Amino acid sequence: MIRTAALLLLFFVVWLPQVHTQDRSMQYYLEAGTQHSPLLKDYRNQVLAAGIDSMRVRAGYGPQLSGVSTNSYAPAWRGYGYDNAITNGGQVSALIVASRQFVGRKNLDNQLQAVTIQNRGTQNTAAITKQELKKNIIAQYITAYGDWAQYSFNADVLKLLKDEAVLLKRLTETGTYKQTDYLTFLVTQQQQELLIRQVLIRYQYDYAQLNYLCGLTDTTFHALPDPALLLEHIPELENTVFFRQFQIDSMQLENSNAQIDFSYRPKLGLYADGGFNSTLALNPYKNFGVSAGLTVSVPIYDGRQRKMQHDKIVISQQTRQGYQDFYIQQYQQQIRQLAQQLQSTQELIDQANIQIRYADGLMVANRRLLMNGDVRIADYIIAINNYLNAKNIITEQQVNKYQLINQLNYWNSVN
Numbered sequence: 016m017i018r019t020a021a022l023l024l025l026f027f028v029v030w031l032p033q034v035h036t037q038d039r040s041m042q043y044y045l046e047a048g049t050q051h052s053p054l055l056k057d058y059r060n061q062v063l064a065a066g067i068d069s070m071r072v073r074a075g076y077g078p079q080l081s082g083v084s085t086n087s088y089a090p091a092w093r094g095y096g097y098d099n100a101i102t103n104g105g106q107v108s109a110l111i112v113a114s115r116q117f118v119g120r121k122n123l124d125n126q127l128q129a130v131t132i133q134n135r136g137t138q139n140t141a142a143i144t145k146q147e148l149k150k151n152i153i154a155q156y157i158t159a160y161g162d163w164a165q166y167s168f169n170a171d172v173l174k175l176l177k178d179e180a181v182l183l184k185r186l187t188e189t190g191t192y193k194q195t196d197y198l199t200f201l202v203t204q205q206q207q208e209l210l211i212r213q214v215l216i217r218y219q220y221d222y223a224q225l226n227y228l229c230g231l232t233d234t235t236f237h238a239l240p241d242p243a244l245l246l247e248h249i250p251e252l253e254n255t256v257f258f259r260q261f262q263i264d265s266m267q268l269e270n271s272n273a274q275i276d277f278s279y280r281p282k283l284g285l286y287a288d289g290g291f292n293s294t295l296a297l298n299p300y301k302n303f304g305v306s307a308g309l310t311v312s313v314p315i316y317d318g319r320q321r322k323m324q325h326d327k328i329v330i331s332q333q334t335r336q337g338y339q340d341f342y343i344q345q346y347q348q349q350i351r352q353l354a355q356q357l358q359s360t361q362e363l364i365d366q367a368n369i370q371i372r373y374a375d376g377l378m379v380a381n382r383r384l385l386m387n388g389d390v391r392i393a394d395y396i397i398a399i400n401n402y403l404n405a406k407n408i409i410t411e412q413q414v415n416k417y418q419l420i421n422q423l424n425y426w427n428s429v430n
Contacts, residue, residue: 051230058141065134103294110290161414162218191388284310374402
């Protein structure tokens with residue numbers, strides 16, 4: 016039995032994968048995730064493209080120059096065919112046309128403002144996406160850190176058990192303890208080894224998920240330091256990127272509402288052309304010339320579509336306001352719930368810290384008694400398990416505390 020236990024321990028030590036002791040902080044993963052995110056790159060490119068959209072709007076109301084060629088032939092035979100007075104038998108034209116549409120300064124400014132608002136919306140969406148990515152990376156880091164903390168702690172306990180097993184073996188050989196006591200202790204040691212293996216497998220999985228989330232292809236494993244996550248200052252609701260989105264939506268609707276009125280104002284256009292335009296009927300070489308003109312468009316009646324469009328904007332504003340009111344309630348409720356959970360978690364951690372001091376003291380006392388053979392092995396194992404349970408509770412609740420802080424910091428992001 017003792018030989019089997021020794022072989023199992025040797026296999027366990029050899030089979031364990033290597034974990035690099037070089038730490039990788041949480042900031043390292045945040046920077047990597049932000050840098051590798053294709054969605055954030057997409058939003059950055061959209062912001063750059065918005066600058067081009069503004070130039071296109073301005074260029075659209077500047078002078079436009081184009082080449083136009085219209086060529087047709089309309090034959091007539093024995094009186095059959097198109098009326099020659101209309102078609103002249105055909106037409107050949109090759110013209111250079113210059114034109115320009117004129118809109119009021121306010122109309123142009125409103126269209127440029129639409130591009131600016133859209134750009135702000137893209138920037139705000141990018142900020143929200145970055146905040147969500149940050150929250151997800153931190154949450155996964157905390158999960159992997161919790162696995163690593165449990166692994167490190169249980170590895171220390173295993174080392175203690177190994178040292179105690181050596182001492183207990185000598186005491187068993189001298190007859191201080193029974194063989195069954197020693198075997199019982201070895202079973203406890205083997206259970207601890209299996210627990211460490213289980214925790215390590217979970218750590219490897221969660222660590223790989225962290226790398227995947229950050230776009231890292233590293234397959235090695237590193238020790239994760241304590242994130243030491245602190246609760247950030249709670250800003251006013253109106254200053255968060257989430258509430259900012261409602262303000263941007265409102266500005267977009269107001270801008271669209273104004274553009275409806277601008278679209279019903281009179282439109283003025285100028286054009287001029289020059290080139291060749293002829294029916295080829297008589298002296299076509301003389302049919303080079305120029306022309307100029309003015310176009311005016313005044314809306315008179317369109318079945319009250321203007322009012323219908325304004326009514327749609329009003330409905331959209333009401334819908335937006337409903338979402339905003341619901342979000343305010345949801346935000347406040349979420350903050351209160353997270354704050355209450357955080358307080359309860361901290362109280363549990365404080366209580367567990369008191370318990371672990373007693374459990375640690377009991378272990379130390381039993382360890383001293385073990386040297387003289389004055390403690391029952393069953394009592395010592397119970398003391399070890401109590402210490403393990405208290406320590407695991409602290410680790411789990413510390414991870415839970417960090418997760419709650421992460422969620423609070425996510426909701427409190429400033430725009």
